[in-house]
Amino acid sequence: AQKVTQAQTEISVVEKEDVTLDCVYETRDTTYYLFWYKQPPSGELVFLIRRNSFDEQNEISGRYSWNFQKSTSSFNFTITASQVVDSAVYFCALLMIKAAGNKLTFGGGTRVLVKP
């Protein structure tokens, strides 16, 4: 069975500080995808980034960066120079590649509050 754990329930920072969100996952499969989604108060889940299990290269996209370490089953996400608009709940999700369907398993989410 697959599982995603986000140990941080809430993080509060002051604008311009960096924020790192932790994500640990469990799976027996060797091929999978990992995602980060953002959920603002409006409720819509917004896709941020995707990484497959074969590519551990860490990248930066604008103010977002991620650290994928297969050896520790972690997929951490960093927002650099946070802004008030970054305030939202962030979800890490795991996609198991099956013959049919692309079901996502989500973590419990981390609420980020960026204060001006």
Added chain:
Amino acid sequence: DAGVTQSPTHLIKTRGQQVTLRCSPKSGHDTVSWYQQALGQGPQFIFQYYEEEERQRGNFPDRFSGHQFPNYSSELNVNALLLGDSALYLCASSTPSYNSPLHFGNGTRLTVT
């Protein structure tokens, strides 16, 4: 380019009643998934529809059923509502590709009293 649209946005029902939620996928998408998100928790997968058939199902009872229409829109039906069914119901659309990112709607907030 319209994204995923869901209706209604809010709904209040009484225990034992039945409810139908609706979803129109993003243009170009033909696969629709439904998720239940209880307050303060992550979304839980209910089921996914492709080519008008249920392709995959999560751990939800048979009270939860769905349908996909030829225009790819979808409905989620819940019978014999329980208080525990109160949640935000999210619809997501994608292409059939297994690694296609899901695009979510704003959800329907269901309250069961």
